[in-house]
Amino acid sequence: MRPLSVVVRTGCDLFAWFLIVFGANVIIHGDVTPGGGFQGGAVAATFITLLLVAYGGKKVFSWVRPGIFNGMLIFGLMAFFLLGLMGFPNSFFYNFIAVPHEVVQATGHGVIPPSGTIALMDIAVGIEVAGALSIIVLSMFRGIRLFREGPMEEESGHDR
Amino acid sequence: MIGNAPFFVVGVLFLMGLVSLFLSKNLIKIAIAISIIGSAVNIFLVSLGYRAGGTIPVHFLAGEGSTMVLPTPQAMTLTAIVIALATTALLLSLIMLVWRHYGTLDIDEIRRLRG
Amino acid sequence: MKKIIFIVAAIIVGAMVVGAVDSIRPFGEPGASPMDDYFIASALKDRSSENVVTSIVFDYRGFDTIGEAAVLFTALCAITALFREGRKKL
Numbered sequence: 001m002r003p004l005s006v007v008v009r010t011g012c013d014l015f016a017w018f019l020i021v022f023g024a025n026v027i028i029h030g031d032v033t034p035g036g037g038f039q040g041g042a043v044a045a046t047f048i049t050l051l052l053v054a055y056g057g058k059k060v061f062s063w064v065r066p067g068i069f070n071g072m073l074i075f076g077l078m079a080f081f082l083l084g085l086m087g088f089p090n091s092f093f094y095n096f097i098a099v100p101h102e103v104v105q106a107t108g109h110g111v112i113p114p115s116g117t118i119a120l121m122d123i124a125v126g127i128e129v130a131g132a133l134s135i136i137v138l139s140m141f142r143g144i145r146l147f148r149e150g151p152m153e154e155e156s157g158h159d160r
Numbered sequence: 161m162i163g164n165a166p167f168f169v170v171g172v173l174f175l176m177g178l179v180s181l182f183l184s185k186n187l188i189k190i191a192i193a194i195s196i197i198g199s200a201v202n203i204f205l206v207s208l209g210y211r212a213g214g215t216i217p218v219h220f221l222a223g224e225g226s227t228m229v230l231p232t233p234q235a236m237t238l239t240a241i242v243i244a245l246a247t248t249a250l251l252l253s254l255i256m257l258v259w260r261h262y263g264t265l266d267i268d269e270i271r272r273l274r275g
Numbered sequence: 276m277k278k279i280i281f282i283v284a285a286i287i288v289g290a291m292v293v294g295a296v297d298s299i300r301p302f303g304e305p306g307a308s309p310m311d312d313y314f315i316a317s318a319l320k321d322r323s324s325e326n327v328v329t330s331i332v333f334d335y336r337g338f339d340t341i342g343e344a345a346v347l348f349t350a351l352c353a354i355t356a357l358f359r360e361g362r363k364k365l
Contacts, residue, residue, distance in 0.1 A: 129347070209305055217328055231331055238332060
């Protein structure tokens with residue numbers, strides 16, 4: 001696909017990074033406000049879709065390396081599984097570092113959030129879903145070249 | 161009767177998806193119909209867990225001493241939404257390969273070609 | 276003949292749907308639900324998590340979530356295998 005016009009590319013430049021920031025905000029505050037890992041990951045994966053729509057495949061595939069998203073996916077899955085596995089003397093997915101609410105109100109809390117594995121699993125699943133949806137979008141975009149015999153950038157695009 | 165309006169909305173949405181699933185010949189429209197049926201099921205699950213006068217199940221926003229709606233159907237709906245997303249992505253990929261192989265999306269023509 | 280069978284089956288299914296809808300609980304009164312009351316009470320007190328839905332997804336019913344992650348991973352593997360490189364001929 002050819003790149004779109006100047007207006008769309010300028011809008012993409014303005015708003016693309018704010019999607020990452022908003023997705024990270026939803027992921028990190030998943031145990032306090034509405035939201036969570038899946039929703040924030042889906043918002044953060046909109047970034048690569050917006051880049052693909054605005055700039056076309058050639059530039060985006062020269063910018064990003066798909067191994068990064070693969071690494072995000074594997075890291076998120078393994079962190080999620082290991083956090084579930086670490087509660088094992090009691091049960092699978094036992095919340096082993098949660099602090100009760102009275103203790104938090106009395107003494108305050110430290111670096112790790114008081115909800116324990118809930119917040120950490122939010123971050124892990126958010127990274128995993130962002131990587132997975134980015135890989136899906138990139139794979140389906142790369143699949144468009146199956147329809148043409150010539151190289152990828154020769155399609156009849158939009159304007160310009 | 162009018163108090164049960166969300167259930168009627170769910171029924172109408174489900175019937176729309178079912179009719180579109182049976183009557184349409186295009187594979188993209190069939191995928192859209194499956195998504196509509198999934199959305200109807202999700203709305204039904206969420207509306208089953210509503211308590212009259214309930215607030216959202218977040219303590220920070222609901223305030224002290226207020227009744228909350230049931231949180232378990234909402235969690236199950238979250239699971240169902242992610243699974244529907246994965247299924248829809250796989251379905252659209254298969255439709256892309258069908259269009260590559262046959263050159264058409266009409267299910268009657270695909271059955272007739274058989275190559 | 277085919278149409279008669281279709282009409283009879285449609286009438287039977289419609290009657291069963293109407294009978295099932297007739298005995299549904301009214302909107303806004305889900306009945307007694309001690310499990311959800313326990314979740315609402317325990318999520319803030321024991322786990323100090325404000326969002327009850329997230330605490331159910333990741334703590335009380337975490338085993339569901341790992342199956343869901345497996346479903347997402349399986350779909351991703353299938354899509355990547357369908358569109359892999361060097362499949363120009365098909």
